[in-house]
Amino acid sequence: MGTDAPKIQVSTSVVRRMSKYLRHLEELENDGISRISSQMMANQLGLTASQIRQDLNSFGGFGQQGYGYSVEYLKSNIESILGVHRKCHAVLIGVGDLGRALIQHIDFGKYGVSIAYAFDIGGQTSDSRIDGVEILPIDALEQTVRSCQPQMAILAVPPEPGREIAKKLIELQVFGFWNFTNVDLHIGNPDAVVEDVHLADSLLTLRFMIGQKT
C-alpha cells in the first residue's frame, strides 16, 4: 500500500464526488488556478459548499478555514485517496465496438488501471491488438486469469455471456467488475464489487429532463 491513505468507510456517493472533485481540480490546474474555496468549487460543480467540506473532512480535511484549498495539494491527496498510484490490473471481456471504444476512449493508465488482456467472444475481430492491448480468444480466459491475476474485469458483452463470465471470474478470484452488460449481474458474493454503467438509465433521465423543459 506504500504511502496510500488508510482504509476509511465511506459511501460510494462520496467516492463518486471525490472523482468529480479530482476531475475539476485537474481542469483548474490546467487553467493555472492554484487556490480555490469550497464555495467556488460548489458553484462550479452545482453542489453545496458544506457538502464538499463534509466529503473532504471524511478523509481528514486538507483546507484551512478562510484560506480555501491548494489545488495541487488537494488534487494529490484525492489521487492518493482514490489509489490512482497503485497499479490495478484489468481484463476486458468483449472487443466489439463497445470494448474497442473503451480501450481507445478512456485513459486507463491515468487512473492506475492497466488492461492486461482483452478477450474476443466468438470472432468479433481479426486484430491481434487494439491500442497495444493483446487480444486473446475467450477460451484462453481461465488460464490467463490464473496467471495474471487481475483485480478488475471490464464486461463489455451482452447480458447472456456476461452473467456466466462474471460467475466464472468470481471462481477465479476476480472480484471487481465494471459492468457494461446493461443488466444487474446478481453476483451475490459479499467480496464482489460491481460498478454498473447503466447507459439506459442515463438516457431515460435525460429524456425526462428534456420533456420537463418542452
Next chain:
Amino acid sequence: MGTDAPKIQVSTSVVRRMSKYLRHLEELENDGISRISSQMMANQLGLTASQIRQDLNSFGGFGQQGYGYSVEYLKSNIESILGVHRKCHAVLIGVGDLGRALIQHIDFGKYGVSIAYAFDIGGQTSDSRIDGVEILPIDALEQTVRSCQPQMAILAVPPEPGREIAKKLIELQVFGFWNFTNVDLHIGNPDAVVEDVHLADSLLTLRFMIGQKT
C-alpha cells in the same frame, strides 16, 4: 403531450431511481412476477423501502398499503412518467468506435428516442449507414438540424470539437445533451439539459472500492 403525466418538479436523483425501478420491473415481468412490495424491491435493489415509497409517492403513489405494487401497472405508470411513449428525435455527433457502439448497444427505440442522423467528424467512417442510421458529414449539421429539429444531441466526440459543437447546437435550439466528451460542457444556458456520462468517475469509484477490499 397526450395522456402523459403532468410536469412535476423532482430531482434528477429521483428520476434516475425511477429508471432503475423501470428496469427492475421489466426483469420481474420477464420472470413472470406480477406483484411486488416496496420492501422486496428495496432488498433487490439495495435501497430502503421508504425511499422507494417516497419516490413513487412524489408522482402520486400507485400502490395500496399492505398489497404492494402491481408490476404491470407500476411499470406502465413509470413509462408514462418518464415519457418513453413520446417520440424524441436525436442526432449523434461522432461515429468513431464510441458513437458506433452507442448506436449498436443501446435500444434507443425502447426509450422513445429516435436517432435521425449521425454525423461524421473528419472521415471517421466510409459507411453511409450504421444500423439503419444515416451518416452525414459534419458540414451538413446546421442545415440538417434546422430541418429535423432534434430535441437531443448525443456527443460522442473528444472535448475539443465537443464544446464548440454544443455551442453551435444551442444556437440551433437543441437543448438536450447526452455528453460523452468526458469534460463538463460549461454551457451556461438555463434552457439546456446536460446528462454527463463520466466513465472516468465510474472507473475511479470502482478502483477505490476494489482497493478497500484488498
